[in-house]
Amino acid sequence: MEITIEHLYKKxxxxxxxxxxxxxxxxxxxxxxxxxxxxxxxxxxxxxxxFLEVNSxxxxxxxxxxxxLPPQKRGTAMVFQNYALWxxxxxxxxxxxxxxxxxxxKQQIEEKVYAILKxxxxxxxxxxxxxxxxxxxxxxxxxxxxxxxxxxxxxxLMDEPLSNLDAKVRQRLRVEIRNLxxxxxxxxxxxxxxxxxxxxxxxxxxxxRNGKIEQVGTPEQxxxxxxxxxxxxxLGNSNTLEVTHRNGKLYLGEQEVAIPAEAYREWRxxxxxxxxxxxxxxxxxxxxxxxPGPNTVTLKGIFRESLFVGSGYRHWVxxxxxxxxxxxxxxxxxKGNCHVHLPVRKCFLFxxxxxxxxxxx
Amino acid sequence: xxxxxxRFVLKAVGYALALFVIFGPLSSLVIWSFAEKxxxxxxxxxxxxxxxxxxxxxxxxxxSLILSFEIGVIVTILALVLTVPLSYLxxxxxxxxxxxxxxxxxxxxxxxxxxxxxxxxxxxxxxxxVGTVPGVVLIHLVGALVFSVWTLVSVFxxxxxxxEEAAINMGASRVRVFFTITLPLAAPxxxxxxxxxxxxxxxxFTGSLLIGAPFVITMPIYMxxxxxxxxxxxxxxxxxxxxxxxxxxxxxxxxxxKSEYLASFGRG
Numbered sequence: 001m002e003i004t005i006e007h008l009y010k011k012x013x014x015x016x017x018x019x020x021x022x023x024x025x026x027x028x029x030x031x032x033x034x035x036x037x038x039x040x041x042x043x044x045x046x047x048x049x050x051f052l053e054v055n056s057x058x059x060x061x062x063x064x065x066x067x068x069l070p071p072q073k074r075g076t077a078m079v080f081q082n083y084a085l086w087x088x089x090x091x092x093x094x095x096x097x098x099x100x101x102x103x104x105x106k107q108q109i110e111e112k113v114y115a116i117l118k119x120x121x122x123x124x125x126x127x128x129x130x131x132x133x134x135x136x137x138x139x140x141x142x143x144x145x146x147x148x149x150x151x152x153x154x155x156x157l158m159d160e161p162l163s164n165l166d167a168k169v170r171q172r173l174r175v176e177i178r179n180l181x182x183x184x185x186x187x188x189x190x191x192x193x194x195x196x197x198x199x200x201x202x203x204x205x206x207x208x209r210n211g212k213i214e215q216v217g218t219p220e221q222x223x224x225x226x227x228x229x230x231x232x233x234x235l236g237n238s239n240t241l242e243v244t245h246r247n248g249k250l251y252l253g254e255q256e257v258a259i260p261a262e263a264y265r266e267w268r269x270x271x272x273x274x275x276x277x278x279x280x281x282x283x284x285x286x287x288x289x290x291x292p293g294p295n296t297v298t299l300k301g302i303f304r305e306s307l308f309v310g311s312g313y314r315h316w317v318x319x320x321x322x323x324x325x326x327x328x329x330x331x332x333x334x335k336g337n338c339h340v341h342l343p344v345r346k347c348f349l350f351x352x353x354x355x356x357x358x359x360x361x
Numbered sequence: 362x363x364x365x366x367x368r369f370v371l372k373a374v375g376y377a378l379a380l381f382v383i384f385g386p387l388s389s390l391v392i393w394s395f396a397e398k399x400x401x402x403x404x405x406x407x408x409x410x411x412x413x414x415x416x417x418x419x420x421x422x423x424x425s426l427i428l429s430f431e432i433g434v435i436v437t438i439l440a441l442v443l444t445v446p447l448s449y450l451x452x453x454x455x456x457x458x459x460x461x462x463x464x465x466x467x468x469x470x471x472x473x474x475x476x477x478x479x480x481x482x483x484x485x486x487x488x489x490x491v492g493t494v495p496g497v498v499l500i501h502l503v504g505a506l507v508f509s510v511w512t513l514v515s516v517f518x519x520x521x522x523x524x525e526e527a528a529i530n531m532g533a534s535r536v537r538v539f540f541t542i543t544l545p546l547a548a549p550x551x552x553x554x555x556x557x558x559x560x561x562x563x564x565x566f567t568g569s570l571l572i573g574a575p576f577v578i579t580m581p582i583y584m585x586x587x588x589x590x591x592x593x594x595x596x597x598x599x600x601x602x603x604x605x606x607x608x609x610x611x612x613x614x615x616x617x618x619k620s621e622y623l624a625s626f627g628r629g
Contacts, residue, residue, distance in 0.1 A: 049530060071529050078530045084523035088545045097541075098531035151531060 001062045001154045001187055002027045003048070008057035010043055010211075017043045019211045021057070025189065025204075030181050032190045032202035036234070040211040041191045045157055048189060050074045061154060077153035081160040083144045085132035091143055092127045098151045116150040119180065138169035145177065149184065156181065156188040162197065174201055195235055199223065207231055227265065229274055229350035237279035239324045242352065245270050250349075252299060253320030259297055264349045272352035279326035281346040284317060285339045297347065301340040306332040387604075393597035413594035422595070425583040426602065428494075429563055432579060435498050436562040437555045440505040445551065448513030449543070453522070466510050469503050474567045477503075482571050492576040500568035505558045512557060516550030517543070556610050563606055 008021040018040050025031050033041040046052040048059060050071030058067045066074050077098075085094055092113060099109045117124045120142045132140050141161055148156060158177070162170045178201045181188045192198050198205050199219040207214045207222060207230075215222055215231045226232035233240060243252045250257040250273070257275070261267070284303060301319040312329040317340055324340065393399075394413060396406035417423075450456060451463070469477050481500060482491060490496035520543060528538045544551075566581040574582055584599035 049526075051526060051529075071526075072532045072534065075532075076530065078527065080523045080527060082521060082523055084521065084527040086524060086527075086542060086546075097528065097533075101532050101537075147527075 003155060003187060003189075004058075004060040005048075006058045006060075008044075008047065008059065009055045010040075010047060010052060011055050017211050018047070018054075021213060023206060023213065023216065025187055027187055028185050030178065030188045030190065030201060030203045031206060032192055032198035032204070033206045033208060034192055034195060034198040035208035035214075037193060039208040041193075041208050042159060043211075044208070045159055045189060045191045048155070049076050049078050049157055074155075075153060076155045076157050077148035077151055079141070079144050079148050079156070079158040079161045081163055083132070083137075083140045085140055085144055085147070087131060087133050089131070090128055091122075091130055091132055091135070094132060094143060095127075095147045095150055098147065102151070112150055113146075116146045119149070119183075120146045121176070122146065136169075137165050138173060141165065141173065145180070149180065149186075152184075153186060156186050158188065158190045160192055161190075163192070163194065170197075177201065199235075207234065226276075226348055229276065229355035232276040232348045232350070237325070237327065238276050239279060239282070239326075241275040241277070241319065241322050241324070243273050243275050243349075245273060252322070255299055255320060257297055257299065259344060259347060259349070263344060263347045266351055268351040273349045274352050274355055276348045276350070277324075277342050277346055279324075281343050282317075282324060282326040283341045284315070284332070285341065286334045286337075289339060295344050297342045297344060299340045299342070301338055303332055303335050303338045305335075390597045390600055393593050394601060396594060414598060417595055417598045421578075422583060422599065425578050425580050428577065429580040432494065432497055432501065433559045433562040436501045436505050437559045439498065439502060440509045440558045441551065441555055444506055444509040444513055444554075448510050449517050449539070451510070452514045452517035463510075466507050470507055478568045478571045481568075485572060491572055492574075494577055497569055497573040497577050497579065500572045501562045501565050503568070504565065505561055508557050508561055509554050512550065512554035513547075516547050516554065519550070520546050553614060556613055560606055560610055564603065 003023075003025040005021055005023040005025075008018055009016070010018040021044060033044060035041045043052065047054050050066070050069060050073075054067060058065055060066065061074070086097070089097070095113045095116065096109050099112055104112070113127075114124055117127065122139065122142050132143055135143065144161070161177070162173055165173065174197060177190075190198075190201060202219060204216065205219055205222050206216050209230055215227050217225075222231060223235050226235065232238060241252055243250055243257060245251075247270075250259055252275070259275075264273075284301075286303075290298065299319050301317045301324070304316040304318055306313040306315050308331070309327070312327055313331050315326055315328065315332050317324045317326070317338065319340055392406065395409045395411070397410040397412050398408040399406035447462075451459060456462070478500060481503070485491045485496050485499070490499065524546065525538050525542055528542050529535070533541070563579075564581060565579075566585070569577070569579045569582055570585070573579060578586070580599060580603055584596050584603065587599065588596035
């Protein structure tokens with residue numbers, strides 16, 4: 001079922017929480033709403049579920065306008081960060097609650113509950129005796145997922161469902177949730193502040209900030225073609241260099257940065273710009289200056305330090321007093337003067353003004 | 362070589378001291394209740410016996426005991442019927458006059474009881490409630506509602522809202538959610554609150570004396586009367602009987618009442 005959101009506004013008292021949200025979620029798609037805390041992602045999800053009334057705008061599920069519909073009538077299913085399982089009921093009763101509301105017969109309920117338990121890979125043997133609190137966090141979230149999916153919802157809403165779990169369980173459930181969603185073919189919205197989760201699970205990412213949508217696209221689009229400084233800076237292991245365009249050339253301190261015009265995401269004439277480059281795209285060489293390549297920007301820098309981080313080393317290089325960090329498997333043996341190479345295609349330039357707020361972080 | 366006192370001896374001494382401090386004063390009540398003859402300068406009674414126990418349990422005292430329990434039950438039921446929905450609303454919704462409602466509930470407790478109850482008495486004379494059981498029930502409710510709201514608001518706040526939202530999301534109506542999710546989860550807290558209210562009613566003295574006496578004699582009034590008449594044995598037995606529900610509460614409280622029920626009141 002396709003979800004359409006048009007010109008959605010939501011205010012808390014006088015504080016705007018969502019401003020002019022326009023979004024279409026294709027049927028059967030997995031959309032991640034990503035953003036820092038306070039960006040409005042949870043508000044947007046709660047508006048979809050119907051727990052919050054919007055100030056203006058419309059939400060449509062398929063052809064149906066649900067903007068003013070109470071949450072009970074929307075047919076969404078929600079999975080909560082704290083699982084929200086009912087501790088006074090057995091696991092079976094938790095999952096069967098919604099089915100009982102829908103007046104299924106005892107036998108039908110039993111069939112559906114056991115079928116969904118199998119789908120989420122939960123041991124069905126003592127679900128009629130045990131209560132959710134007797135299960136581990138990962139298992140509890142599986143129960144919560146089963147409880148939501150057993151109703152065959154039109155729209156599955158997940159509010160940071162994995163953030164209370166430890167890393168290994170999280171990795172596994174990511175894959176499982178994603179497979180379940182594709183398997184059942186339901187439209188899913190997944191709120192998270194974890195970019196790895198969003199990048200690895202979603203078909204589409206909606207990146208939000210301050211109640212507005214910054215960019216919508218596939219994970220690859222957002223990562224490789226950020227449209228704003230915020231997006232480029234938020235995703236990945238990004239480094240920011242403050243540069244200035246003067247007399248027709250781009251300078252980093254006193255060094256000229258030989259970069260073609262296409263690296264500018266937005267051309268504002270002479271003035272201050274921000275150059276963003278991801279850690280994995282940086283390389284360093286020592287010794288005499290290599291010949292300048294057409295696709296590489298080379299800068300003089302100072303190699304400061306390598307820190308061991310388990311999977312490899314984190315290196316710290318300074319260029320004109322500004323720091324760059326990147327990762328590699330080998331330890332840097334040499335220190336001191338070096339050349340820093342940045343692939344032109346992986347350099348993003350944004351005007352500095354307008355990005356002040358993000359720099360302050 | 363230094364001999365050390367075994368730990369369990371120290372522990373035993375500690376327990377004995379604690380028991381003495383707690384139960385020492387109470388033991389005089391127990392001794393008094395069994396004393397049939399005890400005159401100065403004897404350290405202990407000259408004669409022990411069950412005479413006064415029989416007298417108390419067979420006489421007018423038992424009527425007061427039953428009356429006190431009846432009033433306690435009525436007060437508890439009324440307090441719960443009134444405060445469970447109110448506390449739920451106060452805990453879950455942003456009611457415009459929330460602060461005012463809470464203050465109104467605290468107000469009678471903010472002033473000395475005697476003048477408040479005396480004024481209430483004047484009002485109750487108008488409606489012929491003085492000296493009647495309904496009058497005593499009403500005066501007990503003044504305090505009982507406070508205890509009840511205090512505890513219940515915190516009880517409901519301690520239930521995560523997402524538990525209710527999960528049910529609403531599945532299509533359950535608000536009423537259904539309240540009865541299938543909220544109420545069962547709040548049950549231990551409500552039990553604790555009703556015990557608090559029941560005990561309050563059982564032990565309430567000032568209001569009962571002003572409104573009830575001399576026609577409605579609850580246990581505390583009965584004890585007061587007998588103590589005033591120097592019937593040490595009778596008042597001792599009454600005191601002991603009044604303590605029993607308190608002891609029961611202690612055990613139940615430990616089981617059900619979480620400290621945060623009381624602590625979170627007035628927050629948010």
